[in-house]
Amino acid sequence: MPHAELLTPGGMQELTAALQRATPSSRLLAGGTDLIRSMHQDHWEPDLLIDLTGVRELDYVRLEDGMLRVGALTTFAELQADPLLRRHARCLAEAAAQVGSAQIRNVATVGGNIANASPCADTVTALVALGADVRTVDGGGRSATRPLAQILVGSGRTSLAPDEAITEVSFAALGADQRTTFAKIGSRSTVTVARLSIALIVKYDAGACIVSGVRVALGAVGEFAFRDARLEELLEGRPANAESARLFADGCMEAVRRAIPGRYSLPYKQHAMLGLAYDVRLDSENISLNTAAV
Numbered sequence: 136m137p138h139a140e141l142l143t144p145g146g147m148q149e150l151t152a153a154l155q156r157a158t159p160s161s162r163l164l165a166g167g168t169d170l171i172r173s174m175h176q177d178h179w180e181p182d183l184l185i186d187l188t189g190v191r192e193l194d195y196v197r198l199e200d201g202m203l204r205v206g207a208l209t210t211f212a213e214l215q216a217d218p219l220l221r222r223h224a225r226c227l228a229e230a231a232a233q234v235g236s237a238q239i240r241n242v243a244t245v246g247g248n249i250a251n252a253s254p255c256a257d258t259v260t261a262l263v264a265l266g267a268d269v270r271t272v273d274g275g276g277r278s279a280t281r282p283l284a285q286i287l288v289g290s291g292r293t294s295l296a297p298d299e300a301i302t303e304v305s306f307a308a309l310g311a312d313q314r315t316t317f318a319k320i321g322s323r324s325t326v327t328v329a330r331l332s333i334a335l336i337v338k339y340d341a342g343a344c345i346v347s348g349v350r351v352a353l354g355a356v357g358e359f360a361f362r363d364a365r366l367e368e369l370l371e372g373r374p375a376n377a378e379s380a381r382l383f384a385d386g387c388m389e390a391v392r393r394a395i396p397g398r399y400s401l402p403y404k405q406h407a408m409l410g411l412a413y414d415v416r417l418d419s420e421n422i423s424l425n426t427a428a429v
């Protein structure tokens with residue numbers, strides 16, 4: 136087996152020069168937690184490996200004009216601890232905190248989580264709920280921005296061109312009246328890939344105890360994380376109480392059935408989704424759908 140040529144760009148200019156040489160058999164290397172495992176397990180090598188880890192300007196979290204901007208090389212450990220995300224996009228910080236082990240979170244990146252396009256990718260579920268856009272650069276030095284939903288085309292498949300690298304993911308920062316959470320179920324309690332995940336964002340009127348502006352994304356159901364408008368409408372304008380919690384849980388089960396009708400895993404996923412939906416709590420103020428605000 137021929138060995139891959141390794142390029143180690145040290146900045147954006149060198150990265151675009153490296154991308155010019157990319158072919159469909161080339162790969163970008165970030166944390167390597169998916170790519171290196173896949174190369175070892177499946178006994179293959181790309182013709183060219185472009186190591187992104189020297190492009191340090193792709194590692195940041197910034198708040199600019201109400202938009203949160205996260206560089207593609209930002210690791211889960213950084214996302215999990217970032218004060219801007221914990222304040223304005225808590226579901227993303229929570230999703231990052233639940234990825235793998237501390238060793239994985241120290242090196243694995245948000246760009247890799249998106250590009251790997253696993254149906255179980257935790258931060259992707261949160262980013263879909265947040266309505267994220269993805270910015271890329273290609274070998275011609277051209278930048279483009281498109282919705283995350285246009286990047287994900289199937290399990291393990293993206294619309295990224297071979298010479299296209301993700302540079303940033305961005306979304307509107309959540310306001311003080313918005314609450315958000317992320318939860319997942321795996322086959323173990325820790326270091327586990329999601330069998331189901333859910334990210335929920337609502338506006339909460341504490342005086343009236345009413346939720347609105349509902350956004351729900353489900354992950355590890357079907358080929359990629361998605362929002363379900365019918366599920367979101369169920370909660371819109373409702374009080375945070377036991378009846379709403381029941382409606383939400385039933386709606387989540389129905390959304391799973393719509394997404395994977397006839398799939399062998401449907402009975403398990405519907406049942407598990409019921410438990411996950413009842414577990415949903417909203418953020419540090421601990422607004423729970425099933426007990427009213429506390």
Ligand SMILES: Cc1cc2nc3c(=O)[nH]c(=O)nc-3n(C[C@H](O)[C@H](O)[C@H](O)COP(=O)(O)OP(=O)(O)OC[C@H]3O[C@@H](n4cnc5c(N)ncnc54)[C@H](O)[C@@H]3O)c2cc1C
Nearest residue numbers: 163165166167168169170235244246247248250256257301
């Ligand atoms: C033990 C273990 C546990 C795990 N647990 C979880 C978990 O709980 N939740 C979860 O979501 N994931 C989990 N993962 C998967 C993995 O850690 C994530 O998908 C991670 O985000 C991949 O990022 P990376 O930087 O390591 O990507 P890499 O492995 O370097 O790359 C992955 C893919 O993305 C491409 N790529 C990387 N960066 C870019 C970029 N900027 N632009 C375009 N393409 C790019 C690469 O070419 C490759 O195809 C686990 C992995 C392991 C080994």
